[in-house]
Amino acid sequence: MDSKIIYFDHAATTPVKPEVLEEMMPYFTRKFGNASSIYSIGRESKKAVEEAREKVAKTLGALTREIFFTGSGSEADNWAIKGVAYSNREKGNHIITTAIEHHAVLHTCQYLESDGFEVTYLPVDENGLVSSEQVRNAIKSNTILISIMFANNEIGTIQPIAEIGKIAKERNIYFHTDAVQAIGSIPINVNELNVDLLSLSSHKFYGPKGVGALYIRKGVKITNFLHGGAQERGRRASTENVAGIVGLGKAIELATQNLEQYNNKLVALRDRTIEEITKKIPFIKLNGDRYKRLPGNVNFSFEFIEGESLLLMLDMKGIAASSGSACTSGSLDPSHVLLAIGLPHEIAHGSLRITFGDENTQEDVDYLLEVLPLIVERLREMSPLYEKVKRGN
Amino acid sequence: MYSEKVMDHFMNPRNVGEIEGADGVGEVGNAKCGDIMKIYLKIENDIIKDAKFKTFGCGAAVATSSMATELVVGKTVEEALKITNQAVAEALDGLPPVKMHCSNLAEEAIRAAIEDYLRKNGRLEAECECGTCGRRCDDIHHEIDDED
Numbered sequence: 001m002d003s004k005i006i007y008f009d010h011a012a013t014t015p016v017k018p019e020v021l022e023e024m025m026p027y028f029t030r031k032f033g034n035a036s037s038i039y040s041i042g043r044e045s046k047k048a049v050e051e052a053r054e055k056v057a058k059t060l061g062a063l064t065r066e067i068f069f070t071g072s073g074s075e076a077d078n079w080a081i082k083g084v085a086y087s088n089r090e091k092g093n094h095i096i097t098t099a100i101e102h103h104a105v106l107h108t109c110q111y112l113e114s115d116g117f118e119v120t121y122l123p124v125d126e127n128g129l130v131s132s133e134q135v136r137n138a139i140k141s142n143t144i145l146i147s148i149m150f151a152n153n154e155i156g157t158i159q160p161i162a163e164i165g166k167i168a169k170e171r172n173i174y175f176h177t178d179a180v181q182a183i184g185s186i187p188i189n190v191n192e193l194n195v196d197l198l199s200l201s202s203h204k205f206y207g208p209k210g211v212g213a214l215y216i217r218k219g220v221k222i223t224n225f226l227h228g229g230a231q232e233r234g235r236r237a238s239t240e241n242v243a244g245i246v247g248l249g250k251a252i253e254l255a256t257q258n259l260e261q262y263n264n265k266l267v268a269l270r271d272r273t274i275e276e277i278t279k280k281i282p283f284i285k286l287n288g289d290r291y292k293r294l295p296g297n298v299n300f301s302f303e304f305i306e307g308e309s310l311l312l313m314l315d316m317k318g319i320a321a322s323s324g325s326a327c328t329s330g331s332l333d334p335s336h337v338l339l340a341i342g343l344p345h346e347i348a349h350g351s352l353r354i355t356f357g358d359e360n361t362q363e364d365v366d367y368l369l370e371v372l373p374l375i376v377e378r379l380r381e382m383s384p385l386y387e388k389v390k391r392g393n
Numbered sequence: 394m395y396s397e398k399v400m401d402h403f404m405n406p407r408n409v410g411e412i413e414g415a416d417g418v419g420e421v422g423n424a425k426c427g428d429i430m431k432i433y434l435k436i437e438n439d440i441i442k443d444a445k446f447k448t449f450g451c452g453a454a455v456a457t458s459s460m461a462t463e464l465v466v467g468k469t470v471e472e473a474l475k476i477t478n479q480a481v482a483e484a485l486d487g488l489p490p491v492k493m494h495c496s497n498l499a500e501e502a503i504r505a506a507i508e509d510y511l512r513k514n515g516r517l518e519a520e521c522e523c524g525t526c527g528r529r530c531d532d533i534h535h536e537i538d539d540e541d
Contacts, residue, residue: 304449305449306427306428306449306450306451306454307451308451308452309403309450309451309452309454309455312395312400312403312404312452313404316404325427325451334427344425345424345425345426345427346424346425346427349424349427381409382406382409382447382448382449382455383429383447383448383449384420384429384430384431384447384448384449385424385429385449386449387411387447
C-alpha cells in the first residue's frame with residue numbers, strides 16, 4: 001500500500017496479509033492442478049482446499065462437511081436465502097429480516113417477493129438494534145427463514161444473535177446470519193448461537209477478494225446453487241478457486257489466533273476517535289450503538305455538510321474513508337441504514353464512516369483528529385445551511 | 394472519476410461567500426436531496442459585476458457553483474440566462490453522468506438569482522417562475538450501489 005495513504009475503510013475491504021499471500025502463491029503456478037483431477041498435482045490442490053475447509057469449520061465450531069466455498073459473501077447470502085426459500089416452499093413462504101441488512105440480503109428478499117414470497121423487514125431502534133422480541137412477534141405459521149446480520153457494515157451495530165437463534169430453534173425455523181463484518185472481530189460458534197446458515201467473505205479479514213463461504217448446518221433443506229460438476233459436493237459447481245480458498249483458510253486461522261489482541265487495539269483507536277471528535281466538533285451525531293458495536297467502527301454525521309465533499313477533502317489529505325451519502329453511491333437517496341435509524345435525509349447525507357484495521361496506529365488517529373475538524377469547518381463555511389445556523393434562524 | 398478541473402474548482406473554489414446588498418440572490422435545491430446552491434449577484438446596468446456562492450453538496454455541486462460564478466461575471470443578464478448546464482459541465486472538462494444533475498442546479502441557481510434581480514426591478518411577475526423551487530430528489534434517480 002502507498003505509505004502516504006492512511007486507510008480507514010477496513011469494512012470495505014482489507015489488504016491481504018503477507019503470510020496469506022505466501023501460502024496462496026504456489027497454487028497459481030507450481031501447484032496449479034485442478035482439484036477434481038486424480039493425478040498428484042490435482043490431489044495436492046484437493047488437499048489444500050480440504051485443509052482450508054477444516055480451518056473455517058474449526059473457527060465456527062462446525063463440521064468440515066458443513067462448510068461450502070463460494071465466490072463472495074454476496075453469493076453466500078443469495079444461496080442461503082434463495083436456497084432455503086425455494087427448498088421449503090411447501091412449508092411456507094414467509095421470511096423475516098431487518099431493514100438494515102446489506103443489499104445482498106435485501107435485494108435477494110425483494111427478488112423473492114416478486115416470486116410470491118412474503119418478507120417482513122423488521123425496523124430497528126435509533127441505535128440500529130433489532131430485539132429478539134420483535135423477531136418472536138413477527139413469526140407466523142408460514143415463516144420458513146429468519147435472516148439477520150451479525151454486525152452492520154455501516155454503523156457497526158452488533159445484533160443479539162444468540163437470543164434470536166434460541167427463538168428460531170424453539171420455533172423450528174431456519175436462521176441465517178450474514179456474518180461478513182463479524183468474522184475476524186467477534187468469536188462465533190454456530191452451535192452455541194443456534195445459527196443454521198452463516199455467510200462470510202475472505203477479503204474482510206485480510207484474505208483475498210473473490211472468495212467466501214457459506215456454513216450450512218447438516219440437515220438444512222436447501223437447493224443446490226450452481227449446477228454443473230461435483231465440486232462442493234455437487235451443491236455449488238465450479239472449478240475451485242484453489243489459491244483463493246487457501247488464502248481464506250490462512251486468513252481465518254490468523255484472524256482467530258489474534259482476535260483478542262486485535263480487538264483491544266481497534267477498540268482503543270475507536271474509542272479515542274469517538275471521544276475526541278465529540279469534543280472537537282459541534283453539531284454531530286454518533287450513528288450506531290455506542291457499545292454494542294464492532295471494535296473498529298466509527299460512524300458520525302456532521303450537520304450542514306455533505307459526505308462526498310468530506311471524503312474528497314480527506315482524500316486530498318491522504319485519508320481513505322467512506323460515507324453513507326447519496327452522492328457516493330450514485331443514488332440520490334442516502335444510506336438505507338442511516339434512514340432506518342431515523343436520521344433525516346439532510347443529516348444522513350453528511351455521514352462519515354471510519355473503520356480501523358491492523359495497520360492503523362494512534363499516530364494515524366492523531367492526524368485524522370488534526371485534519372478532520374478543519375475540513376468540517378471549511379465545508380461548513382461554504383454551506384448555506386450553516387450560515388442560517390450562525391445567524392440564528 | 395472527476396476531471397482535474399473539477400477537483401481544482403472543488404479544492405480551490407472561486408467566489409465563495411456572500412455579497413452584502415446583492416442585486417439578485419437565487420437559492421435552489423433542498424437539503425433532503427443533499428444539495429443546496431445559493432448564488433449572489435451584483436448587477437449594474439444589466440451587467441453582472443460580481444458573483445459569489447454558498448453550496449451544501451457534493452464535489453460536483455461545489456465545482457459547478459464555482460465555475461458558474463466565473464462564467465457569469467462580465468456577462469449581461471441576457472447572456473447569463475443563456476448559460477446552459479451543458480456549458481457549465483463542459484467548462485469543467487465534463488462531469489460523470491450521475492453528476493449531471495449538479496450542473497442543472499448551477500444553471501437553475503443563476504436563473505433564480507437573475508429572476509430575483511428582474512423581479513426586484515419590477516421586470517418580472519412577482520410569483521416564482523423559476524421552476525426549481527419544487528425540485529425533487531427523484532428528478533433523476535440512479536440505481537447504482539457501491540457496496541461493501
